[in-house]
Amino acid sequence: MASGGANHLKILFVGPCDSGKSLIVNTLADNQHNAGPTVGVRVLEYDDTETKSYDDVVELWDCSGKQNYEKCFAALHKDAVGVVYVYNPDQPGSVEGLEYWYEHFGPRQLNLTPQCMMVVQVVKTMREYAVPAKIAFGSIQQPLTMTHEEVGRKMKPAFQKYLQKVFKALQDRQRQEEEDIMKL
DSSP: OOSSSOOEEEEEEEOSTTSSHHHHHHHHTTOOOOOSSOOSEEEEEOOOTTTOOOSSEEEEEEEOSOGGGGGGHHHHHTTEEEEEEEEOTTSTTHHHHHHHHHHHHSHHHHTOOGGGEEEEEEESSOOOOOOOTTTOOGGGSSOEEEEGGGHHHHHHHHHHHHHHHHHHHHHHHHHHHHHHHHHO
């Protein structure tokens, strides 16, 4: 967390290559620049100029889908307050890839509640999709599904609701920590 001023809240965007992570992060940050495939990680700020419903700076960590960056996972885990899993179920191997990312960035690895997790499916055509069984839990059983064309219209409102859950989970955790200190 930053000292003096706003906190920096780190939200990770993880998933297989070519799943739409950068498209979503660019949309949320109102960034029109497409730099091609992400190398390692890219960090952009969430642009909430419409509602400005919080004082914290939300950092969107667009993580490469390449698994050869596994040595960097500990740095990505540090101080993360939420994870957005992105995948395209139409792409071969995408479900297995999503399971890999969930195993490395799931609630146990990051000590996060399910409310801090979000699944987004970016697809070419709309039809019925299901979250893989290994990932379906509590509050993310129904993923946000959208086509590339719908990202701009659907993602910001859904992300705003997601952030509210993250903020509530952080407040609950802080309140619990304070109560535990008072019991000493």
